[in-house]
Amino acid sequence: MAGLRLAPIEVRDLTVAYDRHPAVHHVTCRFEPGSLTAVVGPNGAGKSTLIKSIVGLLRPAEGRVSVGDLKRRDIAYLPQQADIDRSFPITVADTVALGHWARVGIFRAIGRPLRDKVAEALSAVGLEGFEQRPIGSLSSGQFQRVLFARLLLQDAGVILLDEPFNAIDARTTQDLLDLIGRWHGEKRTVIAVLHDMDQVRQHFPDTLLLARELVANGPTPDCLTAANLLAARRMSERWQDDAAVCAPEKRRA
């Protein structure tokens, strides 16, 4: 945790499109260092697209994301489980150690100090003794715990989580929420895509409500009002798969 690099994440007038159809449309927002923010919105609202843009996996069609002097290794990213191939023959220990290699940039055999760190991280997520299990043999909840252990080793100042509790039981969710609370206490910036509004209200001080465009952003109680949620739903009902391509010149007219 020593030497955590911190900087605000600034998203300015961001439009990200797939095949010229905007999934995120002229969004401007800012995540302060040490903030804990939930990103919410209807299906297809552009939440994953926004997260991937912050990580640098998607290129903006317009606007920009600025992460100050943060390097790629300072930003840890947990994709949706559906995006991860678990058939790869790799052990739990190696998967967790990848978090360390992501930070130091060297891939080599696990030495004693790293083995201890891996064991410590697995213990922190309730998976003592799972080191040599192939990841393909784990339940979804156990695998999600492994991915959180990997984030522990990555030790990044910014942590982005895309639907971390999807299909995860209540007990595991609570344990992982505790870990997120710990990261927040350590002043890391945490941004999580979530669908459970009660969970957001209970655990996330800030919220960004997205419906391709920004609907609301700020303290969770101010954001998650009935009016804002209704606006987001109405905006999502208007979407069509053949929606027009983004035409900024028309918008400015």
Ligand SMILES: Nc1ncnc2c1ncn2[C@@H]1O[C@H](COP(=O)(O)OP(=O)(O)OP(=O)(O)O)[C@@H](O)[C@H]1O
């Ligand atoms: N690789 C892709 N190619 C084409 N269209 C895509 C791609 N990824 C996402 N989209 C489209 O972009 C829009 C936003 O998708 P995104 O996954 O960002 O939404 P989301 O808010 O995370 O949705 P959900 O809550 O359902 O996970 C959707 O209409 C989706 O179909």
